[in-house]
Amino acid sequence: MKLSLGMILALCLAGLQFVAVTVVVFSSFLTSEKVLLEHARQLLSDVGTNTIEHSKGFLTPAKGAAELATRLAENQVIASDNFQQLEKLLFQQLQISPQFAGLFYGDEAGNFVYVMRSGGPGPFRTKIIRQDETGRQTDLIWRDNTYAAVEYRRDPEDSFDPRSRLWYQTASEKLTSIWTDPYIFFTSQTPGITAASPVFDDEGALQGVVGVDIGIDSISEFLSRLNIGDNGKALILNRNGDVIAHPNQDLISTANADGTFRFVNIGEIGDPVAQAAFGDLSGDADISVEREIYSRFSHGGSTYVSTLMPVISEALPWTIAVYAPEADFTGEIKANRTQNVWIAASIAVCTAVLGLALANFIHKPVRAFAVRSSLVSQGEISASDPLPKTYRELERANETLVQAIAERKRSEAEFGRTFDLASRGMAQVEEGTGRLMRVNNKFAQMLGYEASEVLGMTVHEISHPDDAVAGFFFEDGSHNRSEYLHEKRLLRKDGSVIWVSENVIVIRDDAGNSRHAVMTVDDITERKAAESKIQRLNRELSHSSRVNVMGQMATSLAHELNQPLLAITQNMDSALYQLKQNASDPEELKTILEETDRHAHRAGDIIRALRGFVKKDGVEKAEFDFAELMEQTLHLVGSEAKDHGISIRTRTQGLDPVYGSRVQIAQVLLNLLRNAIEAINDSDAAQRVVSIEADSADGGLTVRITDTGPGFDPSSNLFEQFETTKEDGMGLGLSICRSIIEAHGGKLWYQQDGRGRSQFCFTVPALVPKVAKEKRNEFSV
Structure with a gap:
């Protein structure tokens, strides 16, 4: 027995409903646990995110502490020997900053002044350590909010030395403001961090370190x-695995053998x-992770879930760790699983009934088509009678399709006319072979x-052999791009070469398979020639600038060379005198000759540095030692600086090779x-110092040149061509310097250091491996 279309449609809908509900019911048994665990993971992640945001709020007082330490380091009271005045200054700063636990200052002699909050007998406690010829003295003073002394005590057993503390050693080593890793404060035995800043005397030498404690x-x-x-x-881990925050604060600290405390x-x-969740991290040097890590583990017969968050920030290298029993999230929901199964079964029955009604509704117009076809075949109605509604819908769809085909043919005709009459060179290229299938007159010209001559040629035949060709035009099928845009050279019929800007668009079918490509080219030969002229002019201008600088330095170089030449003459006179007198002391003669050799090499170094600087064709990039280059450059300006009473200080340590x-x-x-x-020479600055600092970084080398001169007007454009602050200046030096650095992939800028001194900075890229010659059958923009 044949089933009607309506019955088949109804059975199919009912069957699909039954299968869908069955799959949902059974998959709930398999996926509910995964969903619940995902819910637990999301909750733990939210807790970690909330803790991170709360911890980030800690940056505000921490930044304030660093700024306060820097301001205090610039205060003349800090560098004085008046401990009472220094104590009062720290006391005032602590009163107006309730988020700080204490302020202190320690110097190179071991003297120490510390003002901190106290639980009694006064709200503030001062610790003063004096080191002099008579010995060591430690005084403890408790004060009230008015700075009045409440109690005084001397502690002869105290052995604290600020120079042995990590905050002092780090700040004195880096010579800049620093934040320490969290640690247990020596006095209050509470967790915190310290912001510290070095203090310098008028000569620039380290005198001590001032710091701020934050709990x-x-x-x-x-x-x-x-x-x-x-x-x-939830708990917070430092990058070395120390627990710096926990709901139970008694668990995060322990005593050392010397009486101090640590995390x-x-x-x-x-x-x-x-410990079971995160204890395996204790052996790592750095426990920070790049992304959130979620895991399950068992402990004591129970299953737990945990989350380890990425490090908060570079300033706060802390990791949030969260754990919770799995039963806290899944227990109650699992109890409702059976009830949900019955609810799902009831929904399946209801949807099946609705599916049967929907099937009958959908089948109704189809049944009308069948009845009409039967009546037409029996001659009971005419075929010209009005069609049912659905027939008219199908007719409109057919008319729309015919219109779409006609519109496509019109578009193809318009494209053909545009292709032939375009003012730019255009060509249609076959996939794989690169054969020119169609070209316009502009392309051929x-x-x-x-x-007609171009048709049948390939893109490879008209391309310069040293230039890359788009991967689309090769038979290996390695291409996967839809557009190529690049500049290259094409070969003309007479053998000459033209530069073009080539844009290749790959035409693909609905399945994503490439059919052909449309190539559009513009002749840019004149633009390339203009660019080449500009580059030559830039090189000539740069060379002219170097020669001009060397002309200004001729007098200083003559003075610098005169010293080793004079020393050589005097040494040779002494050697000749020894020989004429038949001196029998060969060691003395050897010493004279060695001294002569040293001065000769020094003169040679100065001459080589000058020749290497003036050399015109020295633009080939290669690996070189920046420290050696800086030493040779100082030969060229050393005498000029010395004549003006200016000292040049350098700081370089372990510099990596650079490329340029x-x-x-x-x-x-x-x-x-x-x-x-x-x-500096044009000003009346008290300090006449030029500092050169060079540091290696991941991207290359950073160089900072600082002087004690008057600085620049903020409104002046230092790097604009022909802009100058000198009466006889050309305004090209800084502009050329910036062009050179940017051509090397670096950056040149002007700023002021922490003391308001002028500072020019630039970067030089690191040494990079030589790039192998690219394959000619693949082009990348």
């Missing part, structure tokens, strides 16, 4: 108030669940051919040094 115990209090399920907890490591914390034009980088360095010397 972080409030973060543990915040963690204790978090609700993570019924039994979950416990995650592998030894008294929280067994936290560019190459000096007739249009050695001569051009020397020009930049020499120009900036001479500008600094002239700026």
Whole structure:
């Protein structure tokens, strides 16, 4: 028995409903646990994110502490020997900053002044350590809010030395403001961090370190108030695995053998669940992770879920760790699983009934078509009678399709006319072979051919052999792009070469398979020639600038060379005298000759540095040692600086090799040094110092040249061509320097250092491996 279309449609809909509900019911048994665990993971992630945002709020007082330490380091009271005045200054700063735990200053002699908050007998306590010829003296003073002394005590057993503390050693080593890793404060035995800044005397020598203590115990209090399920907890780990915050603050610190305290490591914390979740991190040098890590683990017969968040920030290298029992999230929902199954079955029955009604509704117009066909075949109605509604819809769809085909043919005709009459060269290219299937007159004229002569040639035949060709035109099928845009050279019929800008668009079918490509070219030969002229002019201008600088330095170089030549003459006179007198002391004669050799080499170094700087064709990039280049450059400006009473200080340590034009980088360095010397010489600055600092970084080398001159007007455009602050200046030096550095992929800028001194900075890229010659059958923009 044949079933009607309506019955088949109804059965199919009902069957699909039954299968769908069955799949949903059975998949719920398999996926509910995964969904619940994902819910738990999201909750733990939200807790970690909330803790991160709360911890980021800690940056505000921490930044304020660093700024306060820097301001204090610039205060003359800090560098004085008046401990009472220094104590009062620290006391006032602590009163107006309630988020700070204490302020202190320690110097190179071991003297120490510390003002901190206290629980009694006064709200503030001062510790003063004096070191002099008579010995060591430690005084403890408690004061009230008015600075009145409440109690005084002397501690002869105290052995604290600020120079042995990490904050002092780090600040004195880096000579800049620093933040320490979290640690347990020596006096209050509470967790915190320290912001410290070095203090210098008038000569620029380190005199001591001033610092600010900030307590972080409030973060543990915040963690204790978090609700993570019924039994979950969150803790914060430092990058070395130390637990710096925990809901139970008693678990995060432990005593050392010398009576000091330290943070416990995650592998030894008294929280067994936290140790089971994250204890395997204790052996890593850096526990920070790049992305959130979610895991499940078992402990004590129970299953737990945990999340380890990425590090908060570079300023706060802390990691949030969260764990909770799995039963806190899944227990109650699992109890409702059976009830949900019955609800799903009821929904299946209802949807099946609705599916039957829908099937009958959909089948009704089809049944009308069948009845009408039967009546027409029996001659009971005419075929010209009005069609049912659905027939008219099908007719409109057919008319729309016919219109779309006609519109496509009109578009193809319009494209053909546009292709032939375009003012730009155009060609249609076959996939794989690169054969020119169709070209317009403009394309043929560019190459000096007739249009019929170009057809059948390939893109490879008209391309310069040293230029890359788009991967679309090769048979290996390695291409996967839809557009190529690049500049290349094409060969004309007469053998000449033209530069073109080539844009290749790959035409693909609905399945994504490439059919052909449309290539559009513009002749840019004249533009390329103009660019080449500009480059030659730039090189000539740069060379002229170097020669001009060397002309200004001729007198200084003559003076610098005169010293080793005079020494050589005197030494040779002494040697001749020894020989004439038949001196029998060969060691003395050897010493004279060695001294002569040293001065001769020095004169040679000065001459080689000058020749290497003036050499015109020294633009080939290669690896070189920047420290050696800087030493040779100082030969060229040393005498000029010395004549003006200016000292040049350098700081370089373990510099990596750099990649670039050695001569051009020397020009930049020499120009900036001479500008600094002239700026100091034209001013009445008390300090006459030029500092050169070079540091290696991931991207290359950073060089900073600082002088004690008067600086520049903020409104002046230092790097604009023909802009100058000198009466006899051309305004080209800094502009050329910036062009050289940017051509090397670096950056040149002007700023003021922490003391308001003028500072020019530039970067030089690191040494890079030589790039292998690219394959000619693949082009990349």
